[in-house]
Amino acid sequence: MKRAELDCIVCPASCRITVELSEEGRVVSVSGNGCRRGAQYAGTELTAPVRMVTGTVPVEGGLIKRLPVVTSAPVPKGRIFDVMKEIHHIHVCAPVAVGDIIRENLCGLGVELKAARTVGRKGEP
Numbered sequence: 001m002k003r004a005e006l007d008c009i010v011c012p013a014s015c016r017i018t019v020e021l022s023e024e025g026r027v028v029s030v031s032g033n034g035c036r037r038g039a040q041y042a043g044t045e046l047t048a049p050v051r052m053v054t055g056t057v058p059v060e061g062g063l064i065k066r067l068p069v070v071t072s073a074p075v076p077k078g079r080i081f082d083v084m085k086e087i088h089h090i091h092v093c094a095p096v097a098v099g100d101i102i103r104e105n106l107c108g109l110g111v112e113l114k115a116a117r118t119v120g121r122k123g124e125p
């Protein structure tokens, strides 16, 4: 049996969570969590960690030069570099509305890249 401790990052309470894992890496018990979300976070973090990815891409003709973007769902931590590399090659044309899909199926992960804000076109009201 292995034992791991981590701070939950789901909410500001930052509970200190203890997880016991079997030799095969399966979660056997979780303690110290203040709610079920923390138990789920801790289990995922120790077995298959994921993260939301944010970034910016250039906007052609926009009122601002770069559009903030965010993934529609968390991606495996081990694929973040690949996702960032793909985002690095994307550019968009204004106007863009918050929530617009900028890229589908990022890195084949079944996750979309979405606009995190609206950007109007230069010279338009």
Ligand code: SF4
Residues within 6 Å of the ligand: 008, 009, 010, 011, 012, 013, 014, 015, 032, 033, 034, 035, 036, 037, 038, 039
């Ligand atoms: S376990 Fe629950 S209460 Fe504690 S930090 Fe995580 S989300 Fe917040």
